[in-house]
Amino acid sequence: MIEPTIANRDVTLHILKTFGIHMSKKLGQNFLIDEQVVQAIVQAANIQTGDAVLEIGPGIGTLTQGLVRSGAQVTAVEIDRQLVTVLAKTLEGYENVRVVHGDILRVNISQEMGTDSYKVVANLPYYITTPIIMGLLEQRLPVELLVTMVQKEVARRMVALPGTKDYGALSVAVQYYTEPEIMFIVPPRSFVPAPAVESAVIRCTVRTQPPVTVQSEKLFFQIVKAAFSQRRKTLFNALKTTGRPPEEIKEALLAAGIDGARRGETLSLEEFAAITNYWSK
Numbered sequence: 001m002i003e004p005t006i007a008n009r010d011v012t013l014h015i016l017k018t019f020g021i022h023m024s025k026k027l028g029q030n031f032l033i034d035e036q037v038v039q040a041i042v043q044a045a046n047i048q049t050g051d052a053v054l055e056i057g058p059g060i061g062t063l064t065q066g067l068v069r070s071g072a073q074v075t076a077v078e079i080d081r082q083l084v085t086v087l088a089k090t091l092e093g094y095e096n097v098r099v100v101h102g103d104i105l106r107v108n109i110s111q112e113m114g115t116d117s118y119k120v121v122a123n124l125p126y127y128i129t130t131p132i133i134m135g136l137l138e139q140r141l142p143v144e145l146l147v148t149m150v151q152k153e154v155a156r157r158m159v160a161l162p163g164t165k166d167y168g169a170l171s172v173a174v175q176y177y178t179e180p181e182i183m184f185i186v187p188p189r190s191f192v193p194a195p196a197v198e199s200a201v202i203r204c205t206v207r208t209q210p211p212v213t214v215q216s217e218k219l220f221f222q223i224v225k226a227a228f229s230q231r232r233k234t235l236f237n238a239l240k241t242t243g244r245p246p247e248e249i250k251e252a253l254l255a256a257g258i259d260g261a262r263r264g265e266t267l268s269l270e271e272f273a274a275i276t277n278y279w280s281k
């Protein structure tokens, strides 16, 4: 049987009509209709036969089809029950895919994957991009690579460097756990319905070791959060939100050679680490 390629406007509209699907804006349902983009994502993830892949939000199976055709062993987690019914049909006949009905923020990913190394490949629902990416990274799951479609703005924030307007707590966290790179930009016309914003595919290669050594990751991220919590304030004032006395803040900044009059968003990972390690002594 030669099954039709789903990443095509007519095929997608036909599937939606056949199953009576009304796409939910609330669930971030914008389906890919561009096979070139699907192929480029599969290539960016360097999928080899037998690779274990977690796909988040398979929708009607557009990207899933590209992944299974390339020989990946796919576990696809979809929250929308009506789409799970569609997937049973559109992915019928493929043995290397398993669809799980559930919320990616709630399912036990380790249990579902049952393997000690896998890739995450997804066209993410944009309303929960950050919680999904942060959840995967903070849980220290054995993910080697994340290749995800996100809003272009979010991709820019993930790769942003200190002192730029896009640099924030997300940049620090993503760069602490991974080496992120923007692979390509995807225009709204590659989706149905077309989103209001441009998208980007970002590849995050998970690091075996973070780029800086910190005594306490919890404290490191508390400091990062405090530094970015009040962008208009000086670093010295922003760090007061950690609840530390001003004297301790002054001491740490002095020891780390950081001017407290700077803005938090100019600090590098090394500088955040230096404050963390001073306070961890």
Ligand SMILES: C[S@@+](CC[C@H](N)C(=O)[O-])C[C@H]1O[C@@H](n2cnc3c(N)ncnc32)[C@H](O)[C@@H]1O
Residues within 6 Å of the ligand: 027, 028, 029, 030, 031, 032, 056, 057, 058, 059, 060, 061, 062, 063, 064, 077, 078, 079, 080, 083, 102, 103, 104, 105, 122, 123, 124, 125, 126, 128
């Ligand atoms: C942007 S669409 C991508 C669909 C498909 N992968 C594609 O590329 O055309 C996002 C998908 O994520 C699903 N979704 C939304 N929230 C989810 C959640 N919390 N857990 C799992 N899937 C979710 C939506 O129902 C939708 O199918």
